[in-house]
Amino acid sequence: MIEHIVMWRLKNAADAPRFKALLDSCRDLVPGMLRFDVGIRREGLEANVDVVLVSRFADAAALDAYQHHPHHKAVGAELGAMRQDRHVLDFDVQDTTR
Template sequence: MIKHVVMWKLKNPKDAAAFKARLDSCQGLVPGMRQFEVGVRTPGLEANCDVVLNSAFDDEAALQAYLEHPRHVEVSAVLGSLRESRSVLDYQTP
């Protein structure tokens, strides 16, 4: 299984709910997507980012299919203009 974790710091943290809504539209796009959870910073709890995506895929091919899916490409283009920074970690689990 491949875990795909992405964290964003937004230019305007007030955009987090709209950012999440757009990201949520990518859930279930491809076969082999096993997990897809978008979280938004909770006021009062420690955080150095505004939005996080925790997702999991059967294998690298499923992750690549997600990354190349037209809906994901479209959403990424819109979200890119709202972010200050982006961090990603893809890793394999047993």
């Protein structure tokens, strides 16, 4: 399994709810997407970014299908105009259910 974590700092932090809504529209786009959680900065909790995506894919092929999906590409273009910084980490996860 592949964990796909993306964090964004926005040009305008007030855009975080709209940014989240756009990301949420990418949920369940492809087979093999096992987890898709979007969080936004909350007052009173420590944060260096405004929005985070934590997602999990069955394998690298499922992640690749997600990244190349036309809807994901369109959303990514819209999000790109709203972001100041983007950080990504993809890593292998051991399946603890086996």
